[in-house]
Amino acid sequence: MTEAEFIAALRRMPLxxxxxxxxxxxxxxxxxPLVVTTDTLVEGVHFLPxxxxxxxxxxxxxxxxxxxxxxxxxxxxxxxxYPLGDTAWDRxxxxxxxxxxxxxxxxxxxxxxxxxxxxxxxxxxxxxxxAPAPSRDGARAGDALWVTxxxxxxxxxxxxxxxxxxxxxxxxxxxxxxPRLTEGRAxxxxxxxxxxxxxxxxxxxxxxxxxxxxxVTIALDAIxxxxxxxxxxxxxxxxxxxxxxxxxxxxxxxxLPSGIMPPVAATRVGRFSAxxxxxxxxxxxxxxxxxxxxxxHRSEG
Numbered sequence: 001m002t003e004a005e006f007i008a009a010l011r012r013m014p015l016x017x018x019x020x021x022x023x024x025x026x027x028x029x030x031x032x033p034l035v036v037t038t039d040t041l042v043e044g045v046h047f048l049p050x051x052x053x054x055x056x057x058x059x060x061x062x063x064x065x066x067x068x069x070x071x072x073x074x075x076x077x078x079x080x081x082y083p084l085g086d087t088a089w090d091r092x093x094x095x096x097x098x099x100x101x102x103x104x105x106x107x108x109x110x111x112x113x114x115x116x117x118x119x120x121x122x123x124x125x126x127x128x129x130x131a132p133a134p135s136r137d138g139a140r141a142g143d144a145l146w147v148t149x150x151x152x153x154x155x156x157x158x159x160x161x162x163x164x165x166x167x168x169x170x171x172x173x174x175x176x177x178x179p180r181l182t183e184g185r186a187x188x189x190x191x192x193x194x195x196x197x198x199x200x201x202x203x204x205x206x207x208x209x210x211x212x213x214x215x216v217t218i219a220l221d222a223i224x225x226x227x228x229x230x231x232x233x234x235x236x237x238x239x240x241x242x243x244x245x246x247x248x249x250x251x252x253x254x255x256l257p258s259g260i261m262p263p264v265a266a267t268r269v270g271r272f273s274a275x276x277x278x279x280x281x282x283x284x285x286x287x288x289x290x291x292x293x294x295x296x297h298r299s300e301g
Contacts, residue, residue, distance in 0.1 A: 001084060001087040001090045001091065002084075003084060003113045006082070006084055006090060006094070006113055007022055007113065009091075009094045010022055010080075010094070010108060010111075012098075013097065013098055013101055013107075013108045014101055014102065014105075014106070014107045014108065015107055015108050015109075016029075016076070016077035016107040016108060016109040018030070018077070018109055019077075019107075019108060019109050019110050022108075022110060027079070027109045027110040029076070029077075029109070029127065031076055031127075031129045032129075033129075033131075034076060034127050034128065034129055035068060035071045035073045035127070035128040035129070035131045035133055036125065036126070036127055036128075037064055037067035037068060037125070037126050037128075038064070038123060038124065038125040038126070039060070039063045039064045039067070039123070039124060040121060040122065040123040041056065041059065041060050041063070041121075041122045041123075042119060042120075042121050042122075043119035043120040043121070044119050046059075047059060047175075048161055048162065049119075051161065051175060052092065052096075052175070053089045053090075053092035053093040053095075053096060054092055054093065054095055054096025054099065055096065055175040055176055056093060056096065056120075056122070057093045057094075057095075057096030057097040057099075057100055058096055058099070058100040058175070058176045059175060059176065059177060060122050060124050061078060061097070061100040061101065061104070061106065061124060061126075062100065062104075062176065062177045062178065062179050062250065063177065063179075063198070063250065064078065064124045064125070064126035065104055065106065065126055065179035065181060066177065066179040066180070066196040066198070066250040067126065067196060068126055068128035068131070068179070068181065068184070069179045069180045069181045069183065069184030069196065069252060070134075070184060070194050070195050070196045070252060071128060071131040071132070071133045071134065071184065071188065071194075072131050072132040072133065072134065072184045072185050072187060072188020072189065072194075073128025073129060073130065073131035073133070073184070073185075073188075074128060074129050074130050074131070074185070075104060075105060075106045075126070075127075075128055075181065076107075076127040076128055076129045077106060077107045077108065077109040077126075077127050078101070078106050078107075078108060078109060078124055078125065078126045078127070079108075079109045079110050079111045079124065079125040079126075079127075080097075080108065080110075080111035080112075080122075080123075080124055081111050081112045081113075081114070081122070081123040081124070081125075082111065082112070082113050082114075082122060083113075083114050083115065083116035083120055083121060083122070084113055084114070084115055084116060085115065085116030085120070086116075104179065104181065106126070109127070131188065132188035132189045133188070134187075134188055134191050134192070134193055134194045134254075135193060135211075136193050136194070136195040136207065136208045136211045136212070137193065137208075137211035137212050137213075138191075138192045138193040138212060138255070139192050139193040139208055139209065139212035139214055139216075139255035139272045140192055140212070140214075140255070140257070140272065141214055141272055141273050141274045142257070142258050142271070142272065142273070143192055143193075143255040143256060143257055143258065143271065143272045144255070144256055144257070144258050144260075144268050144270070144271050144272075145205060145208075145216060145218070145253065145254075145255055145268070145269055145270035145271060145272065146253070146254050146255075146256060146262055146266040146267065146268050146269065147197065147201065147223075147224070147251050147252065147253050147254075147266060147267055147269050148180050148183050148251045148252045148264060148265065148266045148267075149180070149224070149249070149251040150224045150225055150226040150229065150249075150251070151197070151201050151223050151224060151225065151243050151244060151249050151251065152223075152225060152226075152229050152233065152239075152240075152242065152243025152244070152246055152249070153169070153170050153173035153174075153226050153228065153229055153249070154170075154173045154174040154177065154246065154247070154248035154249055154250075155174075155242060155243060155245075155246020155247065155248065156170045156173075156174075156228075156229055156232055156233045156243075156246075157170040157171040157172065157173045157174030157175070158174045158246075158248070160174075161174055161175065166228075166232050167228040167231075167232055169226075169228050170226075170228050170229065170232060174248055177248065177249070177250040178250070179196075179250060180196075180250070180251060180252045182264075183252055183264040183265075183266075184252060186263045186264050187252065187254055187262060187263065187264060190256070190260075190262075190263065191254040191255060191256055191262075192254075192255040192256065192257070193208055193211075193212060193254065193255040194252060194253065194254040194255070195207070195208060195252075195253055195254075196250055196251065196252055196253070197247075197249040197250065197251045197252070197253050198247060198248065198249075198250060199247045199294040199295040199296065200244065200245045200246060200247040200249075200293060200294020200295055201218070201223065201243075201244040201245070201249070201253070201269070201294070202218065202244045202245050202278065202280075202290075202293040202294055203245070203247075203293040203294025203295070203296070204253055204294065205218055205253060205269075205270060205278065206278045206293060208253065208255070209272060209276070209277075209278065210276070212255075212272065213276070214272045214273065214274065214275065214276070215272065215273050215274065215275035215276050215277050215278070215279065216270055216271070216272050216273075216277075216278055216279070217270050217271055217273065217278075217279040217280075217281060218244070218269055218270040218278065218279070218280050218281070219269060219270060219281050219282070219284075220237060220240045220241065220244065220280055220281065220282045220287060221240070221281075221282050221283055222267060222268065222269045222270075223240050223243060223244055223267075223269055224267040224269075225239075225240070225243060229243065237282055237287065240282075241290055245290060245292055245293055245294050246294075247294050247295040252266075254266075255272060258271070278293070
């Protein structure tokens with residue numbers, strides 16, 4: 001697929017007015033203020049080489065929109081940087097891109113295309129508007145820690161996508177995460193702090209606590225598991241530790257004053273207190289911290 005053919009296909013997507021029909025090298029945005037986020041997916045790191053291209057497109061958009069959800073933002077639009085290299089893969093990606101943009105009412109603003117050499121590296125930048133934009137550093141001592149949805153499905157789904165056997169719903173949780181945009185809009189004006197769970201519940205809760213200058217305690221037995229995760233992965237302490245450190249959940253993690261109920265469905269999983277560090281409990285008893293709290297990017301050598 002040539003660059004011209006790829007861009008022609010993009011012009012059939014829902015376009016933001018600022019894209020000017022994708023005929024220029026720049027877009028013009030007038031909405032202000034804007035929340036901006038960008039994420040990159042690398043083949044072999046964030047998605048498997050045999051993952052369906054349409055699912056990769058979904059994940060690329062959804063992970064960025066999850067960052068907007070954590071700011072309580074409305075979606076303004078997205079910009080795509082894309083490496084051309086395989087016509088069949090590129091066309092299937094475009095099909096998936098059209099589906100995910102339509103599903104979340106996101107419009108394409110622009111981007112760039114390059115020729116691919118080596119593993120695919122895909123970058124999307126998302127813009128949001130009308131955002132309360134709570135930060136991750138606003139938690140207060142005494143606040144409760146809550147999370148939307150369930151934790152651990154994507155971690156189990158990765159094992160299934162790598163060739164294991166298990167429920168399709170778990171595999172799809174890994175390949176097609178669902179950004180909590182509606183929940184983020186409701187939570188944004190009332191939370192003290194909020195972020196999405198991308199690298200693992202434990203590591204992300206630790207980041208919120210550290211940014212807020214506080215300690216956080218997580219109750220392993222309170223971590224919400226889906227019915228499929230319970231049946232497939234189990235519910236014992238080891239299974240919950242795996243769920244809490246696996247990542248790719250893209251649920252919303254947020255702090256609210258103790259005694260205040262959130263305006264969306266969520267589970268209370270911990271609390272903040274004066275001090276620093278992360279503490280785990282199970283049935284009210286202290287539990288040793290695992291060596292790995294979640295996913296961290298590291299350079300080699």
